[in-house]
Amino acid sequence: MGTRRLTGTLASAFVLLVATGCGSGGDAESDAVVWTDQVCGALSGFAKAATTQPQVNGVDPVATVRGLGDYFGATATAVEGSITALDAVGPSPVAGGDEYVARLKGALAQIRTSFDAAKAQLAGVDTSSPQAMAGALPAAMAPLQELRNLADPTAGLQATDELRTAADKASNCQQVRSTTSPAR
Known part of the structure; x- marks a missing residue:
C-alpha cells in the first residue's frame, strides 16, 4: 500500500507541476517573455551568420570569390532557418507582436533574395580578368553594404x-x- 500511495502522490505532484509551469495558465508577462525569447531565438542564426566576416583573400581572386560565395550561401541559409523558426513561434500573446513578426519575415525574405542574387552573380565572375572582377565584385558586395545599415532586428x-x-x-x-x- 505504501508504494501505491507514494506513486499516486508523485503523479499528482507531477501533474500539478506541469499544469502550473508549462500550461497556458501562466501570467501574461511570462507568456510574453517566453514568446519574445522564441522570436529572438529564431533570429540568432541569421544574426551570427550575417555578422561573420567573409573569408576574402586579396591576393587570390578565386579564393576571394569562393569565400564571398560561401558567406552569401551560409547567410541565405541562416535567413531561411530564421524564417522557418519564426513560423513556428505561434501567435503573439502581446498586441503588436504578430505585426512585428510579419514585418520581420518580409525583411528577412528580401535579405535572402539579395544574398541569393549576389551568390549567383559571383558564380559568373571571371576570376582570370582583373577588369571583370573590378566590375562584378562591387555589385555582388551590395548586400554587405546593406547589412551595415540594417537596424537591430529586435x-x-x-x-x-x-x-x-x-x-x-x-x-x-x-x-x-x-x-x-557594432563594436566600439
Whole structure:
C-alpha cells in the first residue's frame, strides 16, 4: 500500500507541476517573455551568420570569390532557418507582436533574395580578368553594404511597453542585440 500511495502522490505532484509551469495558465508577462525569447531565438542564426566576416583573400581572386560565395550561401541559409523558426513561434500573446513578426519575415525574405542574387552573380565572375572582377565584385558586395545599415532586428520589439519589457527580459534578445551591436 505504501508504494501505491507514494506513486499516486508523485503523479499528482507531477501533474500539478506541469499544469502550473508549462500550461497556458501562466501570467501574461511570462507568456510574453517566453514568446519574445522564441522570436529572438529564431533570429540568432541569421544574426551570427550575417555578422561573420567573409573569408576574402586579396591576393587570390578565386579564393576571394569562393569565400564571398560561401558567406552569401551560409547567410541565405541562416535567413531561411530564421524564417522557418519564426513560423513556428505561434501567435503573439502581446498586441503588436504578430505585426512585428510579419514585418520581420518580409525583411528577412528580401535579405535572402539579395544574398541569393549576389551568390549567383559571383558564380559568373571571371576570376582570370582583373577588369571583370573590378566590375562584378562591387555589385555582388551590395548586400554587405546593406547589412551595415540594417537596424537591430529586435528594435521592432520596442513598439509597445509589453513587447519592450518582454524583450528586455528575454535572454535570446539580449544575445541577438550583443551579436548585432557594432563594436566600439
